[in-house]
Amino acid sequence: MKPKIAVFEFSSCEGCQLMFANLEAEILEVLGAVEIVNFREIMTEKGDDYQIAFVEGAITQESEIERLKKIREQAKVLVALGACAHLGGVNCMKNYQDQEEVRRYVYKERAEWFDTIPARPLSAVVPVDYAVPGCPIDKKELLEVTKSLLLGKKPSLPDYPVCVECKMAENICVFDKGMTCLGPVTRAGCATICPTFGNKCEGCRGLVDNPNVNSHKQVLQEHGLSVQGILNSFRMFEGYLEVAK
């Protein structure tokens, strides 16, 4: 029997689901091995009988907590899809602002209708088995994780920083271009897409297991970032983590 897959979203831009939907050619082959029973972005049917749940988005409302717990109860495997689900992502920037102000700013005159709680990753609410990190996710990595799950292999994320992929790609170091970069402490696996196309690494995939944050912060300082500047760079995606506080 083909494993049944469902895709859900919480607070997010739904861009990671879009990456999933955009697998196009590959999705047909994937569909040969799995059955998608619930995926709002591409289908109208809604099945609640699934084994693998891919969940996008951060948790920012009380009601989302209950919904996520239900998904966790049903799913044998829960995979966080993208930076918001995996880390809290950009949603956590609001945690550093006045919650009431943020609420009014976002929901305007309807603010009373919606509650808001500090943003958090899925793992702050329920146990998460695996993650496909990134903002947005990398299609190839999503396929690798899916294949691994189907083969009974524990999907493993690289535990080395983006620098490794930059060196293999022979990119000019972002620091040598006069910018600062979170690559030295950020988990690789994105084929260093941002530095390859002239940007810096913003850390959307989260930190490696044991980053040398102190030394990296000194590097950032040496390249002109103030203490606040350093915190701000980590708060873009790592706002939920200690490193940004």
Place this chain on the structure above:
Amino acid sequence: MPLKVIEKRDVEPLIRHLMERFQVVGIKKKDGKNTYGVIESPAELRLDSCATITSPKKYFFPQRETLLQFAVDGSWEPQAVVEAQPRIIFGMRPCDIAATWMLDMAFSEVNADANYLEKRKRALIIGVDCKEPCDEYCFCKSMGTLEVETGYDLFFTAADDTYIVRTGTPEGEALLGEWGKAREALYEDRVKLRAVQREKDERFKEALEFDVEELPRFLEDSYRSLLWDVLGEKCLSCGSCNLVCPTCYCFNVLDEVKLNLSEGERYRVWDSCQLEGFAKVATGENFRERRGDRVRHRFFRKGKYMKEMFGRFGCVGCGRCTRACLVHINPIEVYNQLKGGE
């Protein structure tokens, strides 16, 4: 082996000639820095440039390389995959030629590695002499790799409007022979070559404060030095030093399965002993858990272990690791510190 002379203006035609039969690779510009790449037109080749980000080892030992194709259920015999093509590396520097010797040793001793050796054997190496140090980070003279006697098929030294070309192998000689535009060197050319070499030697300074043959002893005496802890506190464990090193050859091996989940390939990728998980086994035990121990391992490999295994140092003094290190771990400084002001 005979000494030949090529006019500088004839180099472009030579490259064009070689491109007919070979993939020609050499140093090209990338965003203002130098990298080795496939030469599409002769004008791209920068024979005067050096200090590339990574070394030309990628042509013998690519970043990622397929080793095997297999059926997931083992229903057919797994097939070894060895990819190689005729190739000329034009413009390899003495330090990288010395590094290639090291890789040749590593991949041919005990268990010959066909994936490396086939690529290596089908490549011709045309070396180009350095005129001056790349920058303050290179220390080839101290490591004894400023001059190389072997390891190339041809070796070019610029002198006025010519390149004086040393032939290292019959293959190199034949390459020039069938091209037909290189002339035999005259007495004046030999004199000129010696003068150029002398001038070159003067421009390169000794960076180490001791004879490099002493290095293994200094390392051994410093095994328990707090220096490794200090370096470990700085080190980001980003692996950059290993990945740009021309003599590093550690790799990881991984499987990738096709979407049909029934077939796949096994491949190797460059790895780095500075990365946290390098010596970690499946039970969770990490046999080189401390950052400082990993830094020490790298320096010991370069300055002692490889010397013991192969008779030459694993460091050729190219300076790439220093250029790539965001926290300024510089082997010149480390080695001199080890000497301890004796």
Place this chain on the structure above:
Amino acid sequence: MDARLLPTVDLDTIFRPRLAQLLNVEEMTAKEKLFTFQLKDGTPLGQDPGQFVEVSVFGIGEAPISVSSSPTRGDTFELCVRAVGNVTNALHRMAPGATVGIRGPFGQGFPVEEMRGRNVLFVAGGLGLVPLRSLIHAVLDMRQDFGAVTILYGTKNPSELLFRNELAQWEARDDVDYQVTVDVADESWRGNVGVITTLFRGLPVDPRNTVAVIVGPPVMYRFVIREVLGKGLPMGRILVSLERRMKCGVGKCGHCQINGVYVCQKGPVFTYSELRNLQEAI
């Protein structure tokens, strides 16, 4: 070097495994299973006791696993595997008939020939019995060639004891002194309680003619080696087998290095005197 001096190589490379069929699976404990394999080309594995193989579960990966059976016992070979990583968990899901890839045997095994005529003191901690069993079988199969045989075995608790049938046989033999201990007993346990070093109290060891063979978790070596040194054994007659990340098995990939030594080439079996100058060893 001059490319002409490079060796000619077999394009059937050092990375290509031979296929082997899983013949039998036996559950040992909650975490370990014993797998019996046969190479599909019909040849025996040809291992020395103490060597390891690289096992491929195609699509999952390859892992180094020590061979637990002795070459003195037939053309099949046995691997006792704890499910800890991707490859070993995949093995645990396999049923007889399944196919795996095998490279090797690799490494230096136990120096059986040099051990002949001597007393042998085996010390196994936990999974250390797995590689040691190949040597124990070889020694017992050539029992008359050896002096006194002592087997000391320790695990964390009774449920982790491996090869229980064989343990009972060793215990029953008159020509083997078998002693076992557990760190923590349960209600059914009637035997020794305490770490393995407690078995050394009063243990008769003739330092002039005994070889000690010690295999266990990394933390064990320091303490057990101290005990056998205390019995007067010379360092060259203390043998250990070390676990490392032997990714390629052929001395290239670098992961198994202890200082300058590739464990997959010079090990996994070492004498203690060989380890003296390898600070990273134990």
